[in-house]
Amino acid sequence: MAAASGTNDLSSDMELDAFRRLFPLRFHERHLLESIRPDGRPLGRARDTTLSLGAVASANGSALAKIGCTTMLAAIKLEVMIPIAEAPDEGCIAIDFHMPPICSPLIRPGRPAEVAPVISKQLSDTILSSGMIDLKELCLVSGKAAWMAYLDIYCLDADGALFDAALLSAVAAFSHLQIPVVSLNDNGRIVLMSEENGENGGSMKKKEPVNKEKIKLKLNSQPFSLTCVLHKNYILADPTFEEESIMETYLTITLDTNFQLVSLNKPGGPGLASTSAIQDCIILARQRVKELQQILNEAISDMEVD
């Protein structure tokens, strides 16, 4: 125990990197005393965030989101399904979150990460319950055909706040989604207009498109989230992987663009969150939602210029 009590003195002799690895919590707590974090951020600030739309050419909609080093690639592929009898006017959205072994040294092939299905479930709950997308918008021919939107999100680099980045990329992919113009052929299948014309050329008369006016999906209030680490009395917004792994607990708050609470998630952990801490987190989340909304709008207008 002599070593533990002597760390304060030891730290002055020790190399910074060695101290960081041996006593990560002490290293971070010393920063917290000065109200700063090892990467130079104040406690309440999120990392630099960038967003680019249309990263995957083979998908109908896609987006690449980067929060600090955490990178997420989301892509949507549209397929046609026959709607279920209970909801003949509704399409469907299937959301899947993947953590391939490239994203983190902790993940090995064949052994999927434990957090991946958790985040996957959280994402589909959030997106489907937020009311961002009206499933009726995905209808093509009532009772006969509707769109099935497969949204796959890949984590390319895992460095904390995975849910925030995944949600941002998912929302951005939906706002980039371009619905192809399709028509109903003689066999009752939905086919692309361009291919229909190309294959059969002049021999057949042109079919009427079934979704002429629905090229873009109408998005209602979009959800955005902020994860905060709670450690003693400190609240750290948008934690890195290192911060997430050593500190007591975290809280993920999802708000929509009208600042309505969509979801709030505190996955246990040794630390308990007081009501005032939760309120402080919500205030931070409100600021972050404004930032993220602006980033998304800029990405969309950049796309339109190109």
Place this chain on the structure above:
Amino acid sequence: MAGKSSAAAATYSPSLTGQRKKRPPIQTDSEWVRPDGRGLHQCRPAFLKTGAVNSASGSAYAEFGNTKVIVSVFGPRESKKAMMYSNAGRLNCNVSYTTFASPVRGQTPEAKDLSSMLHKALEGAIILKSFPKTTVDVFALVLESGGGDLPVITSCASLALADAGIMLYDMVASVSVSCIGKNLLIDPVSEEESYQDGSLMITCMPSRNEVTQMTVTGEWSTTKINEGMQLCLDACSKLGKIMRSCLKEAASGPQD
């Protein structure tokens, strides 16, 4: 989400994918026109960048036309517990595809054979003795598949290994050639690969002039093979230069 599982099997893509695009008739006298308008002996524009994944020891991103690949290298790190003691280091390779890599969802190729091909292409170039008892993991993710996937993965993996500081005899560059009729097409795209008569892939270490892997499939005459090999080797040495300059750029960047 109740409808998800029941509906999943019944969905189909609206594009007419059942029928493959028919191969255009071979005209013996005229030149073949490639779908992207390239010359027969012209490679796709290549973009390479190291340091794509921060949490890996080394990583690289490669984009050749529509083929986009990320490779992360982890280690050298502890081998699996069940592994026997070994004087030489081990190399572990894994290739996977995203679900949206191919034009139709869920039609991505089987990646197991690619993993073993990648392993064989790289192991000859790595100085395994420099990290005894430990393992280097090379993981590749194909973000988008646009043809010539394996050569792109191999070249990108070699760049990622160099970025991770793993000792190599030389960088490994890989290029493939498709044979269609009497024409040899370098660096084919998916469409060309789908109706090729034969293919040839060479993976080599350009500055040592050594080939680590070569695969030939289909029907080839001896003269065609020679011509194809020469094409590949020339392209490999050019690709090797691009890879080198990419590493140099990354090394000189932070000091500016």
